Amino acid sequence: MASSGPKGKRLPISCLACRKRKIKCSRDGRPCQACTRRGLGAEDCTYISELRLSAERSSNSVVETELRARIRTLEELLRKQMNLQPVGPTADTVSTLRGTSAGDFSGPETWDILGPMLDNVGTLHMSPSGHIRYMPLASQWKSLVANGPAAEYFLNSDSDTAEDDDYLQIPLAGNGSGTRSEMLSILPPGWHCATLKDVYFKSFHILHDLTFEAEYQRFCHDPHNVSISWLALLFVILAIAIYKPQPQSHQDDTRKPMSIPMKVIRDQVCLKLRLARAFALTAPFTNPSFFPLKQPVNHEGTLSTHRHSSSDEQRHSGIYDESFENVTRALACISHRLPS
Amino acid sequence: MASSGPKGKRLPISCLACRKRKIKCSRDGRPCQACTRRGLGAEDCTYISELRLSAERSSNSVVETELRARIRTLEELLRKQMNLQPVGPTADTVSTLRGTSAGDFSGPETWDILGPMLDNVGTLHMSPSGHIRYMPLASQWKSLVANGPAAEYFLNSDSDTAEDDDYLQIPLAGNGSGTRSEMLSILPPGWHCATLKDVYFKSFHILHDLTFEAEYQRFCHDPHNVSISWLALLFVILAIAIYKPQPQSHQDDTRKPMSIPMKVIRDQVCLKLRLARAFALTAPFTNPSFFPLKQPVNHEGTLSTHRHSSSDEQRHSGIYDESFENVTRALACISHRLPS
DNA sequence: GCGCCCTTATCGCAATCGGT
DNA sequence: ACCGATTGCGATAAGGGCGC
Ligand SMILES: [Zn+2]
Ligand SMILES: [Zn+2]
Ligand SMILES: [Zn+2]
Ligand SMILES: [Zn+2]
Numbered sequence: 001m002a003s004s005g006p007k008g009k010r011l012p013i014s015c016l017a018c019r020k021r022k023i024k025c026s027r028d029g030r031p032c033q034a035c036t037r038r039g040l041g042a043e044d045c046t047y048i049s050e051l052r053l054s055a056e057r058s059s060n061s062v063v064e065t066e067l068r069a070r071i072r073t074l075e076e077l078l079r080k081q082m083n084l085q086p087v088g089p090t091a092d093t094v095s096t097l098r099g100t101s102a103g104d105f106s107g108p109e110t111w112d113i114l115g116p117m118l119d120n121v122g123t124l125h126m127s128p129s130g131h132i133r134y135m136p137l138a139s140q141w142k143s144l145v146a147n148g149p150a151a152e153y154f155l156n157s158d159s160d161t162a163e164d165d166d167y168l169q170i171p172l173a174g175n176g177s178g179t180r181s182e183m184l185s186i187l188p189p190g191w192h193c194a195t196l197k198d199v200y201f202k203s204f205h206i207l208h209d210l211t212f213e214a215e216y217q218r219f220c221h222d223p224h225n226v227s228i229s230w231l232a233l234l235f236v237i238l239a240i241a242i243y244k245p246q247p248q249s250h251q252d253d254t255r256k257p258m259s260i261p262m263k264v265i266r267d268q269v270c271l272k273l274r275l276a277r278a279f280a281l282t283a284p285f286t287n288p289s290f291f292p293l294k295q296p297v298n299h300e301g302t303l304s305t306h307r308h309s310s311s312d313e314q315r316h317s318g319i320y321d322e323s324f325e326n327v328t329r330a331l332a333c334i335s336h337r338l339p340s
Numbered sequence: 341m342a343s344s345g346p347k348g349k350r351l352p353i354s355c356l357a358c359r360k361r362k363i364k365c366s367r368d369g370r371p372c373q374a375c376t377r378r379g380l381g382a383e384d385c386t387y388i389s390e391l392r393l394s395a396e397r398s399s400n401s402v403v404e405t406e407l408r409a410r411i412r413t414l415e416e417l418l419r420k421q422m423n424l425q426p427v428g429p430t431a432d433t434v435s436t437l438r439g440t441s442a443g444d445f446s447g448p449e450t451w452d453i454l455g456p457m458l459d460n461v462g463t464l465h466m467s468p469s470g471h472i473r474y475m476p477l478a479s480q481w482k483s484l485v486a487n488g489p490a491a492e493y494f495l496n497s498d499s500d501t502a503e504d505d506d507y508l509q510i511p512l513a514g515n516g517s518g519t520r521s522e523m524l525s526i527l528p529p530g531w532h533c534a535t536l537k538d539v540y541f542k543s544f545h546i547l548h549d550l551t552f553e554a555e556y557q558r559f560c561h562d563p564h565n566v567s568i569s570w571l572a573l574l575f576v577i578l579a580i581a582i583y584k585p586q587p588q589s590h591q592d593d594t595r596k597p598m599s600i601p602m603k604v605i606r607d608q609v610c611l612k613l614r615l616a617r618a619f620a621l622t623a624p625f626t627n628p629s630f631f632p633l634k635q636p637v638n639h640e641g642t643l644s645t646h647r648h649s650s651s652d653e654q655r656h657s658g659i660y661d662e663s664f665e666n667v668t669r670a671l672a673c674i675s676h677r678l679p680s
Numbered sequence: 681g682c683g684c685c686c687t688t689a690t691c692g693c694a695a696t697c698g699g700t
Numbered sequence: 701a702c703c704g705a706t707t708g709c710g711a712t713a714a715g716g717g718c719g720c
Contacts, residue, residue, distance in 0.1 A: 014683065022715060024684055038712090354707070362691060364708050378688095682720085690713070697706070 015045045184223055184231070196238045212237075355385045536578040 015032050017040055018025030026033035027047075035045035187193060197216065201209045219226045219234070355372050357380055358365030366373035367387075375385035537556065541549045559566045559574070 019683080021713070022684060023713095359707085361689075362708065363689095683718105685716105685718085687716085688714080690711100692709105692711090694709085695707080697704105699704100700702085 013047065015047055017045055187231075187234075193234075193238060197234075200237045353387065355387055357385055533574070533578060537574075540577045 013019075014025030014027060015035060017035050017038070018032065021034070021038075023034055029036075030042035031040060031045045035041075201212070215226070215230060216234075219230070353359070354365030354367060355375060357375050357378070358372065361374070361378075363374055369376075370382035371380060371385045375381075541552070555566070555570060556574075559570070
């Protein structure tokens with residue numbers, strides 16, 4: 001009668017494979033009977049009972065972690081606000097804030113050390129098994145990667161898997177409604193974003209980094225208020241960064257050393273970004289109401305000598321629309337060779 | 341026993357819906373039994389039998405037409421070669437050539453009047469049901485549009501139909517092999533291409549029209565020898581042109597008046613181009629070996645002040661690859677608002 | 681919430697067809 | 701008989717929806 005007997009009694013819930021197939025699960029052995037018939041091995045016939053429990057219990061701490069990350073984001077923002085130096089010793093104010101939730105963010109798993117953000121985007125409707133609770137988007141994403149039904153796809157898909165599109169319900173040709181939040185939900189978690197963004201701007205010097213950084217901070221503040229075009233640009237930047245081979249020695253930058261194993265990020269983010277790229281590239285073309293960002297951004301290199309007089313003239317003649325600037329920026333990024 | 345009795349004999353092939361579902365088709369009535377069971381109406385249960393036959397029978401004359409068009413292409417090329425005027429009265433040589441296959445290309449259906457080209461691209465392996473014969477790609481495309489299995493899709497699809505991709509076997513994420521010919525097979529027939537190209541360059545003045553015209557002629561000469569990136573650019577140009585609303589009065593251009601009803605072209609080309617756009621936009625991102633075109637092209641407007649010194653410098657530092665120029669060109673086109 | 685019955689949809693592939 | 705194209709069986713997957 002005790003519910004925790006580890007004996008030969010059947011496990012509390014069906015195996016994952018059977019749940020996905022919606023078929024009866026014998027719930028014995030590690031390859032259950034249905035899975036055995038299906039030719040699946042022990043690695044495919046898994047149960048999530050204890051995982052679910054632990055996840056349920058630990059999701060509180062996950063939220064806690066993300067809230068802590070949010071704090072650090074605000075610190076960073078404030079620091080940027082008071083002092084334009086990237087990371088100056090703006091001791092006072094920062095330390096004050098830091099006292100709010102000092103926490104133990106140090107150690108070998110330096111996941112969080114890389115400037116978190118976006119960790120405050122989450123929604124409320126995620127309720128694992130009955131409870132309603134705040135669920136940051138980053139957590140959603142991470143759990144998807146970690147133990148979601150598409151886990152295998154993420155980790156060992158090196159070739160193009162076209163069917164992943166609908167597998168993950170990514171609207172490749174969105175009709176303009178709900179697209180922003182969809183794209184947000186696709187975004188990798190904040191620490192990945194920040195890492196990849198840094199990688200990009202350390203490697204390429206086409207976009208005006210300071211301008212983008214400002215926009216990025218604005219995005220961290222209020223992720224739902226950026227334009228779709230800017231999101232698309234962000235996706236492109238991340239995609240480029242994810243493909244850039246990691247240099248062995250870290251840059252001679254005074255910022256925090258990038259101790260995150262790039263390989264790990266790459267594995268996790270790669271497929272998501274591939275989808276996002278396709279989306280970002282297709283969406284504006286399908287629906288011209290995308291890419292509505294207004295303010296232009298300075299470019300360097302071939303695109304830097306931007307002449308506004310002719311641009312304005314042409315804009316009024318109907319040749320350009322206001323999206324030109326942003327698509328151009330995205331394009332400048334795309335043009336990098338992606339080593340694969 | 342006669343095979344041509346129109347009586348209660350079964351139609352030669354199953355209905356399209358059944359073929360797609362791979363289920364037995366009763367081949368009676370317009371909603372066949374399977375389709376009736378599925379709740380599909382007559383508009384979904386279609387047959388292509390007689391269309392296929394007619395296409396098979398008429399393909400000879402189609403080839404003939406396309407060969408004639410090829411002649412005119414060569415005439416046009418030669419005229420351009422001898423005289424850089426767009427259409428000057430280069431009487432002698434042209435008339436000599438024109439005598440080769442004078443033909444009756446005049447009349448109300450001025451399909452062919454608009455500078456044909458690409459009509460010589462075809463392949464030999466197209467054997468509708470046994471015969472091996474020369475099959476120009478344009479013919480393939482036209483017959484697809486006119487009476488192919490996807491005919492309805494082409495004519496009444498105003499919204500996005502995502503499933504068309506695999507319906508037409510367009511490799512949205514091609515792996516780089518066979519892509520060029522695939523894109524060529526997607527291209528609208530020559531007269532459509534020329535018309536749309538003209539529309540584009542009459543309306544927009546971003547790309548250097550003379551340079552592009554030269555490349556276009558090169559493309560007409562040897563369509564298989566252009567780079568994928570250039571093809572993508574062409575697709576984008578055509579896509580823009582197809583969406584541009586047709587002005588009521590034709591331009592004050594001394595070239596042949598554009599008497600082709602734009603609406604017709606639009607209907608036929610629209611979906612193909614939508615697919616091609618998606619392809620052209622996705623492919624280079626999926627496979628960095630795309631967009632390999634070398635020679636840069638002058639731009640006007642915002643992109644005109646191209647600085648080669650910095651470009652070269654950056655190229656060598658690995659920041660740009662040689663595809664930059666072309667993607668930029670494509671992007672400049674994309675940035676137009678597409679009125680839809 | 682979850683398990684899973686039972687109706688559809690999918691599609692590999694072997695039988696079949698039809699032209700030569 | 702050969703051979704590429706086509707058909708459609710039948711094994712399998714997907715998933716709507718109901719009872720708990
Ligand atoms: Zn099972
Ligand atoms: Zn199992
Ligand atoms: Zn049928
Ligand atoms: Zn039918």
